[in-house]
Amino acid sequence: MIDGIFSAYGDFIGWLYTAGLQPMLYALGMMDYADDLYRWLDFAVFGLIGIIVSWVVCRPLEAANPVERWENRDPVHTDIIYTVLSRVGVFPLLAFVLLNGAQSWLEGTIANTGFVAPTLESLVPPLRDHPLLALACYVVILDFGEYWRHRFQHRFGWWWALHSVHHAQTQMTFWTDDRNHILDDVLAALWFGALALLIGVPLGQFPVILLILRLAESMSHANIRMSYGSVGERLVVSPRFHRLHHGLLSAGQTGKNYGVLLPVWDWMFGTADFDRRVYPPTGVPDGPEGLATGSWFRQQVLGVRRLAQALTGRG
Template sequence: MIAALEDLWFAGQGWLFETLVQPVLYALGLMEWAEDAFEWMDFALFGVLQVAVIYLVCRPLEAWKPVEPRTDARSIRTDILYTLLTRLGLLPLVAFIAFASMEARLAGLVADSGWVPPTLETLFPVLRQWPLLALAVYIVVLDFGEYWRHRFQHTFGWWWALHSIHHTQRQMTFWTDDRNHILDDVIGAVWFGAIALLIGVPPGQFPIVVLVLRLAEALSHANLRLSFGRVGERLLVSPRFHRLHHSELAPGEEGRNYGVLLPVWDWMFGTADFRRDRFPPTGESSLPEALATGGWWRQQALGLRRMGAALLGRG
């Protein structure tokens, strides 16, 4: 099945490249860039696919059973801008160029050393015969890594200064998932990519893993009055489960519900809050108002200033 999806994707990508991109490159005399353009097109199309799948799944659900009416259109537009910049804009291009170069250098160093890094498939050969099982294992391991990255974002002052932009949104929707500081996104990409390389996620399965976790994150942020029930809430992160994470903490309360896909990590490490039928207001009133209502540029600049102050021990 995974191989069939890969074939379908590459066939569609090839058709679009030959029909739309290659004629333009030829007309402009830029055919020496054809290979790079083909690789970038793959990167950009995956961004389009992510946005499309998430919108088609989450927007009807929000319209069906919202927690609250949409009253702050400006704030939601800012979150949409975050998504477009993160998934389709300049940021993915910069990330693609940087990681492509890093990956090539790393592969060269590993090849020169003669060392073959172990992967999950070498440690557990059965995964080679069961690609769907392997896919599930990769998702679980990477979800575990995302749980701890999220906890660290709330633990270290300098990291919280960046991540707090995400927590100031008082009008949460599925777009809010991408409301992050650019530096926080870079750290997250390095974290996620390093774990994926370490456990040996195959290139063909990596986009599926990313799409599954991205869809789970978007759904958990949705303006959706939905609980998965007493049993389901302990199997998958629901909008209700994650909304508690975005609610303002009462005095003496500790952070809770950090999980991205699986609540089991919160249960194992004592950060789970399974109180049902609670859909509290979101936002963090102790943070500067500009982080909640300012535009993209203002939020990014303020995040950097707050991170600098945290590193210098001034905040």
């Protein structure tokens, strides 16, 4: 059944490419970019699927049992712009394609010495015969990497200056997941893409993994008064667990609950807060108002300004 779904999806992407994108590339004389844009199309369609699924799952829950209600939802509308720009997969794909080219060159150079770089499936051969188990292993390893990237975003002042764009939202919803400074997105894409290549994630599984992690993040950011219970909270990051991370008292370097999908990393490294059964307000106390309520462009400018202040010691 899984193979049938992927086969049907592949046929759909192929049809979409040959019927729409390929003729346009030919007319513009851009066929040299055909392979890269075919991969982008795969990411873009997965991104649109992710947006639809997130809306179908999260929006009814937010309407039924919200943490907060607002009359003016303009900041939420700005987050929708972030999501549409991000979910087409431009940055993760760009990083993966560029790094993949660099890796091919490096592996070719190393191959002349007779050394073959190991991958996850070469280190654990049985994974070759169990693609779903291999996919689960990739998700766990990449989630571990995302935990540490998230901690570093709070640990280093210059990185927090960019990441504070994400935390500045005082009307947090499932759209907030993709509310990031563009430079922060580039760093995240390079981090994620490099780790994916290091462990040998197949290019065809890369968008599937992104979809899984992004759906989990959409749910954890949702404006829902929801906990998964004493056991579930320790298995999967919940809206309550992650809202504590976004709470005003957790902003900056003193945060808790950094996990993206699995809270086990917070438990292992002493950054978990499973006890407080509260839903605090969100935002960045020391941030300018425009960082929370400004337009997409205004927030990007303020992020660069805060980055410059952090690098020069004035922030």
